Amino acid sequence: MGRAHNKHQTLNVHYFLKVLVLYGLLFSLLFFHVLLIMGEKENLVEARELVNLTDSAMNSSDSNTVEQLDRRLIELKLNSENIENRNRKSKNDTSQNLTQVINAIENLKITEFNNYFHKNFLSLKFDKTRIDLVDGSQATALVYSVILKDRTAIVLNLPHKKKKWTWIDINYQNLRKEINEFQIGLERRSDIIYDPKQAQKLYDWIIRPFANDLESFHIKTLVFIQDEILRGVPMAALHDGKKFLIQKYAIATTPGLSLTNTQKVNRKNLRALAVGLTKDATVDGRIYKALTNIQHEIYQVVVQIPGSKLLLDEDFTPLRLHAELRKKSYPIIHIATHGEFGIVPEETFLVTGNNQKLTIIDLGTLIQDVSHGANLVELLALTACETAIGDKNAIFGLAGVAVKAGVKSALASLWSVNDAATETLVTKFYKEWSQAGISKAEALQKAQQAMIATGKVYAHPYYWAPFILIGNWL
Numbered sequence: 001m002g003r004a005h006n007k008h009q010t011l012n013v014h015y016f017l018k019v020l021v022l023y024g025l026l027f028s029l030l031f032f033h034v035l036l037i038m039g040e041k042e043n044l045v046e047a048r049e050l051v052n053l054t055d056s057a058m059n060s061s062d063s064n065t066v067e068q069l070d071r072r073l074i075e076l077k078l079n080s081e082n083i084e085n086r087n088r089k090s091k092n093d094t095s096q097n098l099t100q101v102i103n104a105i106e107n108l109k110i111t112e113f114n115n116y117f118h119k120n121f122l123s124l125k126f127d128k129t130r131i132d133l134v135d136g137s138q139a140t141a142l143v144y145s146v147i148l149k150d151r152t153a154i155v156l157n158l159p160h161k162k163k164k165w166t167w168i169d170i171n172y173q174n175l176r177k178e179i180n181e182f183q184i185g186l187e188r189r190s191d192i193i194y195d196p197k198q199a200q201k202l203y204d205w206i207i208r209p210f211a212n213d214l215e216s217f218h219i220k221t222l223v224f225i226q227d228e229i230l231r232g233v234p235m236a237a238l239h240d241g242k243k244f245l246i247q248k249y250a251i252a253t254t255p256g257l258s259l260t261n262t263q264k265v266n267r268k269n270l271r272a273l274a275v276g277l278t279k280d281a282t283v284d285g286r287i288y289k290a291l292t293n294i295q296h297e298i299y300q301v302v303v304q305i306p307g308s309k310l311l312l313d314e315d316f317t318p319l320r321l322h323a324e325l326r327k328k329s330y331p332i333i334h335i336a337t338h339g340e341f342g343i344v345p346e347e348t349f350l351v352t353g354n355n356q357k358l359t360i361i362d363l364g365t366l367i368q369d370v371s372h373g374a375n376l377v378e379l380l381a382l383t384a385c386e387t388a389i390g391d392k393n394a395i396f397g398l399a400g401v402a403v404k405a406g407v408k409s410a411l412a413s414l415w416s417v418n419d420a421a422t423e424t425l426v427t428k429f430y431k432e433w434s435q436a437g438i439s440k441a442e443a444l445q446k447a448q449q450a451m452i453a454t455g456k457v458y459a460h461p462y463y464w465a466p467f468i469l470i471g472n473w474l
Helices: 002-038 041-058 063-087 096-117 128-133 172-187 197-206 208-216 228-232 294-304 318-327 360-370 394-405 419-435 440-453
Strands: 140-147 152-157 163-168 221-225 250-253 272-276 281-283 286-288 309-312 332-336 349-352 356-359 377-382 407-413 467-471
Touching: 063 096, 063 140, 063 152, 063 163, 096 140, 096 152, 096 163, 096 221, 096 394, 140 228, 152 208, 163 208, 172 197, 172 228, 197 208, 221 440, 228 394, 250 440, 272 294, 272 318, 281 349, 294 309, 294 332, 294 419, 309 318, 318 356, 318 360, 349 360, 356 360, 360 394, 377 394, 394 407, 394 467, 407 440, 419 440, 440 467
Parallel strands: 140 221, 221 250, 250 467, 272 309, 272 332, 332 377, 377 407
Antiparallel strands: 140 152, 152 163, 281 286, 349 356, 407 467
């Protein structure tokens, strides 16, 4: 019975995918006809390629083929936007093409989500009305990126349905090289004075083309929906030649609006379950040294958020964590311990007490068991060493686990961080968020700005840039 049911599900999935690509084929044929009339030879070649790719997708159950089709659709729409720009009477016209590009990017993110977790979440569907969340009252802009073989597209979604876009005209290999150099510079804390040259280069590509638009719309928060290797870039550390991006804008990243709960925070009973490991541990033959400031960090969380509870060392085990979460609702789960984020979810885990480990999948299951209705988890904070370091999909994986578990936001670090610096940032973050009543993105901004303002060792981006807010930024 089980096998028959699984087979039926598989057939449904394949049918669903083929229906999708059939619509893509019809669209591409129509677009091919339009381009034929316009005589755009370069785009005609791309249209023919798209038709061939769509035909392949019709005869394939490989979800990677669907992802490839999504990317080609996006590129073709952007190429047609070039044509429209030449024919447009007013530079302020808002193109339907860019709206379609954003919709296609959101659909691409759902496809990537399914591919990463090797499942098909057919209930996930992009709700186009979510784009309208970016309105004048929020002073928020969405920044999308799509990395293609020979260039990268950056699309800006502004309030009042205004949209802009630009190309980064370098290929994938060179983009990776530039990003690697940027990240190496950030982690080179031996440089007492940080050299922002590489940070300025990325700023010039991603932000500067839209600088005037961000000013005119009085934008205060930038939400990045990143692609591929850009997911691991700490956008807060981009530099305009005078100051870091975080000194001007609050910043968050999300895997996509479709994968983000965009409800505002419920500040009623905003208490935390703060857990951590202060002792040496050995897991799978590897020794994890004690993090000396973990205890102070956990205490600061409890002090900043009344009604919170802490679990340390032997009390911090998967079994005890589950029992505590079932006993009481905790909108904030703060975990301070060593962590390893691998290429796939199954290789990702947190080190707990008694030399045990908690995989990120199991953590998601524990939270999902208690996070529903009015008991949604507002924030999952993972302030451990190496929380989200490694593969380009690590951030996407963490975001995906949060989505599946019903967690609205996650706070994580991109590389191994001095735990004393972590304590400083965490204390400021919770103070601003819980007491000042500002958004999570703004609270993280205040914490990072405070470290920069010291002008001392913690002003170096190595200490504050790796902390990123994933998901809901409100």
